Amino acid sequence: MTVAVIADIIASRRLDDRAGAQRAIVESVRMVQHDLPVAGGPLAPVVGDELQGEYDDLSGALASLLLLRLALPDDVDCRFGVGVGEVRPIELADRTVPEGPAWWAAREAIDHIERLQTRAAPLARTWIVLAEGQDASMTETIALARAYALSRDQLVSAMSERSRRLTYGRCVGRSQRELADIEGISQSAVSQALSAAGSAALVEGFAALTARVRS
Incomplete structure (x- = not known):
């Protein structure tokens, strides 16, 4: 297949x-x-x-x-x-x-x-x-x-372009602190943006899809 x-x-x-x-x-x-x-x-x-x-x-x-x-x-x-x-x-x-x-x-x-x-x-x-x-x-x-x-x-x-970037980063394993440094914003701002965009569901879904690839 x-x-x-x-x-x-x-x-x-x-x-x-x-x-x-x-x-x-x-x-x-x-x-x-x-x-x-x-x-x-x-x-x-x-x-x-x-x-x-x-x-x-x-x-x-x-x-x-x-x-x-x-x-x-x-x-x-x-x-x-x-x-x-x-x-x-x-x-x-x-x-x-x-x-x-x-x-x-x-x-x-x-x-x-x-x-x-x-x-x-x-x-x-x-x-x-x-x-x-x-x-x-x-x-x-x-x-x-x-x-x-x-x-x-x-x-x-x-999502906004920034929210997509942040969600991408979380999917591939970057911490909120890393993302905050990359974006030049506070960790609190990263957390709020991810929460407002509903990113957690996407990140968890991505983890489920890639569990075998990453094992």
């Missing part, structure tokens, strides 16, 4: 600096991969405003995408389509083209989340689809993952 992820930049055509947005995403992906080196390849730009990547398991993929959302600056945001299933890459003379049910599911997922953003859940950014032909026992896991992703997206989308 492979977890395929397609990401695209939201409202990219309205950005004043599209190239700068791409660079910010690539730099954020590199930082996330350094801080959480999960199995599989990280997201990489492919064409236009789209990035793609493959991960070895769903927990690692969701943990990485959370850190990426927390790492992005205020003026750059992405939506993510996550497909779980088989990958059957096509070998060409000069490159390998990603293909297969996991990628079809990821495309379905990103189309779904875009529709969801325009109606019931404007702050939603992540959707997960189980590819056809996969073990039916995965259905409940995917349903739980969708519910978790919607809830955490609501929290992250409502």
Whole structure:
């Protein structure tokens, strides 16, 4: 089983600096991969405003995408389509083209989340689809993952850029004192910002996702 992820930049055509947005995403992906080196390849730009990547398991993929959302600056945001299933890459003379049910599911997922953003859940950014032909026992896991992703997206989308930085720091194990020194504010201000943003739930969820990776 492979977890395929397609990401695209939201409202990219309205950005004043599209190239700068791409660079910010690539730099954020590199930082996330350094801080959480999960199995599989990280997201990489492919064409236009789209990035793609493959991960070895769903927990690692969701943990990485959370850190990426927390790492992005205020003026750059992405939506993510996550497909779980088989990958059957096509070998060409000069490159390998990603293909297969996991990628079809990821495309379905990103189309779904875009529709969801325009109606019931404007702050939603992540959707997960189980590819056809996969073990039916995965259905409940995917349903739980969708519910978790919607809830955490609501929290992250409502955060300020500083609150996201602070939450990222807590996820990767930095103390409130360290974060206060980095931000040039008091430890009390860090604590208040984290509390107001609801960061504790995200940090605990991240710890649950990465328990196996970090053990």
